[in-house]
Amino acid sequence: MSGCEDPDVRNNMRMMTEEVSSLIDQMSDEKIGEFLLEVVKERRIYIAGAGRSGLIGRAFAMRLMHIGLDSYVVGEIVTPAMRKDDLVVVFSGSGETNSVVDIAETAKSLGGCLCLITSREKSRIADLADCVVLLPSKPPRDAEWPNAFEVRQITGGYKSLSLPLSPIGTLFETSAMIFSDAVIAAVMEIKHCGIEDVIQRLSNIQ
Numbered sequence: 015m016s017g018c019e020d021p022d023v024r025n026n027m028r029m030m031t032e033e034v035s036s037l038i039d040q041m042s043d044e045k046i047g048e049f050l051l052e053v054v055k056e057r058r059i060y061i062a063g064a065g066r067s068g069l070i071g072r073a074f075a076m077r078l079m080h081i082g083l084d085s086y087v088v089g090e091i092v093t094p095a096m097r098k099d100d101l102v103v104v105f106s107g108s109g110e111t112n113s114v115v116d117i118a119e120t121a122k123s124l125g126g127c128l129c130l131i132t133s134r135e136k137s138r139i140a141d142l143a144d145c146v147v148l149l150p151s152k153p154p155r156d157a158e159w160p161n162a163f164e165v166r167q168i169t170g171g172y173k174s175l176s177l178p179l180s181p182i183g184t185l186f187e188t189s190a191m192i193f194s195d196a197v198i199a200a201v202m203e204i205k206h207c208g209i210e211d212v213i214q215r216l217s218n219i220q
Contacts, residue, residue: 109137
């Protein structure tokens with residue numbers, strides 16, 4: 015490449031794959047089972063998250079719709095009112111992002127069931143959640159990680175959760191994407207949902 019050393023992209027991919035594999039081995043089967051049980055119940059599912067975590071959440075909401083579940087993204091103008099006992103799934107690496115904490119508190123006040131996908135065992139959202147799925151990694155020191163998502167973005171303080179995914183903090187988001195897709199595959203088996211059912215629900219007006 016002109017002007018810089020040729021980066022070893024494939025080696026970076028291998029390191030990332032190894033790191034995510036190590037994280038997966040540390041996950042709790044019990045917590046994964048609890049989360050699956052909540053997802054397959056017949057009720058509305060609301061997905062929330064900020065920034066890159068929010069994008070992973072939106073992808074999960076779309077896949078839930080594809081397999082026939084009643085899913086919505088919090089904050090979209092077509093999202094209906096939440097009802098008691100509906101499920102809210104929050105994607106938050108820190109569990110401390112102020113805007114997402116507000117959503118979690120509102121969901122609990124409305125009588126909803128709250129599930130958290132996170133990288134930190136202890137957090138404000140974890141304290142509220144009925145189910146916490148931990149994607150374990152070593153977070154930065156609290157002094158390095160302001161609670162406000164917006165502050166972290168503006169100041170360039172978005173810290174990685176681990177190396178070698180450190181430049182843009184992708185370990186949580188990458189593992190959360192893999193986890194959410196694996197959940198979709200498991201739910202398809204539980205619900206006896208085939209690929210033909212998914213194809214019928216794919217958008218046909220874009």
